[in-house]
Amino acid sequence: MKRAAALAALVVLLAGCQSPKRDASPTLSDVPPPLVPAMELPAAAVDNAVAQLDRIADELMQSSGIPGMAVAVVHEGKTVYSKGFGLKDVHAGDKLENRVRSDTVFQLASLSKSLAATTVAAQVGAGSVGWDTPLVTHLPWFALSDPAVTKMVTVGDMFSHRSGLPDHAGDKLEDLGYDRRYVLERLRDLPLAPFRVSYAYTNFGLTAAGEAVAAAAGQPWEQLAEDVLYQPLGMSSTSSRFADFEARKDKALGHIRIDDGYEPLYKRDADPEAPAGGVSSSVTDLTKWLALILADGRHGDDQLIPAEALLPAETPQIVSGPPSEPAMRTGFYGYGFNVGTTSAARTQLSHSGAFELGAGTNFLIIPSADVAIVALTNATPTGVPETLTAEFADLVQFGEVREDWRTLYKNAFAEIDAPVGSLVGKPRPTAPTAAPPxxxxxxxxxxxxxxxxxxxxxxxxxxxxxxxxxxxxxxxxxxxxxxxxxxxxxxxxxxxxxxxxxxxxxxxxxxxxxxxxxxxxx
CATH class of the missing domain: 2.40.128.600 (Lipocalin)
Known part of the structure; x- marks a missing residue:
């Protein structure tokens, strides 16, 4: 009896508590299952999400205390939102010329990697290189500690961080003032994890690949990116040279967090790792690039980048975020893009950028909704741009914010920004042994x-x-x-x-x- 009753209840539940007509038939989708989301978008999804951006940005500016931010949204090939908030320099006062605008140029930090991947895709489409081209084909001087890996490591391996190099290999050499060539030559002295099965994020691994692509083109990386991407898209305020950023009149100075405030104390010259972190741009310019990505490489009437050359960059190439339990979704990295699946079963592309000395950036793309958002800030990263784009993505997909993104990102970035060293927080010895002369x-x-x-x-x-x-x-x-x-x-x-x-x-x-x-x- 219990089994019969349960079955009857289930039948009623599945019927929506109503008895269907005998001639009713379900509406079946003919879209391949991997393209079907878990739910339809709410009505006017993007418009309603955009309408809340002013509020979200104002709240995040107030709660975080960051100096400035710029935000833009692209939908169906058009810029539907573009606005600046706060100040370019906290020492210059709240005057009109010091306020962030849509055209204000920010340093992008690692958001540069996705732009670099787009540049490489253009070269792949032109037949100059392939994602599977070994670096030594065009950089015969380049080497890693394993001769076998040296011969095999490709442009794609480096752009997906699967070369086996240690996490952030070479970054501290850059901090000391060494140039690009010196850092790249020192990579051969570092131990390697298993090739193509281990993921470790490396600015200079990706930079080495950019150098190989530039060598194949016969010009410096900075000029190559300008010629094949920035100029064709009309990104007139975008550059891979620090000197160009320094020369901009309308630029947001980097601010480092000191206690509870922010100060423009340092300059971050990322020229040694230009492909990985050296781009500066405005949200106005970046909307043109986001529109290109959403259009599968098409710009206006021109197929600027063949879709088949761009697709590998936007699709999984290595597991970057392995799940900690069976029910957890896996995080992937393509070539210069983070690739994941949202709780609405929609593919999401993204990348963040972070300079401790004063830049926090993020973009997020939901291809199935034909929408992209970018947020740039001029402060030590605390998760503000990531929070804003995540809340926007929730609003687009569900009509409401479903996660406490503000707490999640705040806690995650607090760990990243923690002081380093085994003696941090430890008291000095009260009776130390004397120092040597x-x-x-x-x-x-x-x-x-x-x-x-x-x-x-x-x-x-x-x-x-x-x-x-x-x-x-x-x-x-x-x-x-x-x-x-x-x-x-x-x-x-x-x-x-x-x-x-x-x-x-x-x-x-x-x-x-x-x-x-x-x-x-x-």
Whole structure:
């Protein structure tokens, strides 16, 4: 009886609590299942979502305290929203010329990777290279630590971060002031994880691929990107050169977060990794690029990039976010694009950009809704642009915000922005062992990977200098032969503390010892 009753209840439920007519038949879709979303879009989905952007942006500006932001939306080939918020420079006051506009130029940081992938797709379409072209075909000097991988690693491998290089390989060399060629040549000294089955995000791996594509074209990467992408799209405020950003009158200065405020204290010159993080642009310009992506490489009446050359960049090439349980959706990386599936079963393309010294950016594309949004900010990343684009995506798909994106992204970025160093938060020894005499510590200490570290003494103060920048960092005694030093850079947030350990003619720098290469010899 219980089974019969349950079956009867199920029949009623499936019938919608009504008895269907005998001649009724369901409406069946003839669209292939992988293209069918879980639900239809709400009525006027994009228009209603756009109508809430002013409110969302204002709330996020107020709650985060970031100086400035610009936001734009493209739908059905047209820009349907474009607006600036806040200030370009907190020290210049709230005057008209200091307010962010749609044409204000921001540094894009890693959002540059998706633009770079589009540039490469143009070259793939032109037959100059293929996504499967080995780097050494056009960069015979390039090498990784495994000769077999060196011969095989392709443009696509680097653009999908599956070469086996360590996470963010080479970034700290860039922070020290080394140029692109020097950093790329040092990649051969780093250990490799399994080739093509491991994912680790690398700015300079992707940059190496960009260099190979540029070499195949016979021109510098910066000029190639301008010739095949920026100029054809009319992106007149977009460049892959830091000098061009510096020369813009209407630009948003980068602001680093200091305690609860933001200050424009540093400049971020990302020229060494231009393909991966060196682009600057405005949301006005980026709407033209987003429209190109939504149109599968078409611009106006011209097929600027063949759809078949662009498609590999926008589709999964490597697992970047493995699930932690069976029910969890997997995150993927294409070639320069994050690729995922939303809870509405719609494919989503995106990428963020982050400069500790003052840039946070994000774009998000939902191809099935023919809509894209981009948000640029001029502050240390705290998840603001990601929150805005995620709330917009929820509104488009569901008509309401379904997740607490503000808390989720705030917590995620707080972990990323945490100070580094094993001594962070630890009290200094109350009775430390005496330090060795300064005369026993000063000198030049050589390291084949990082170059020479120079320890100097002046007026009783020891300093450490390293790399082309040779910024002198004061050494503060901690205990015995252990000293500490601090500095702010793209990979060393405010509050970071590193150890410098002297042991005879050996000097080990904790911050530079991630891959076991932090020991210098006098």
């Amino acid at each position: 300064a005369a026993d510590l000063v000198g030049d200490y050589r390291n084949d990977f990082w170059g020479t570290a120079t320890v100097s003494e002046r007026d009783g103060v020891l300093t450490l200098a390293l790399g082309p920048n040779a910024e002198p960092w004061p050494l503060t005694h901690w205990d015995g032969g252990v000293f500490t030093f601090s500095f702010v850079s793209e990979n060393s947030p405010p509050g970071s503390i590193s150890k410098a350990t002297f042991d005879g003619d050996k000097l080990t720098l904790e911050y530079f010892d991630t891959e076991g290469k932090g020991t210098f010899t006098r």
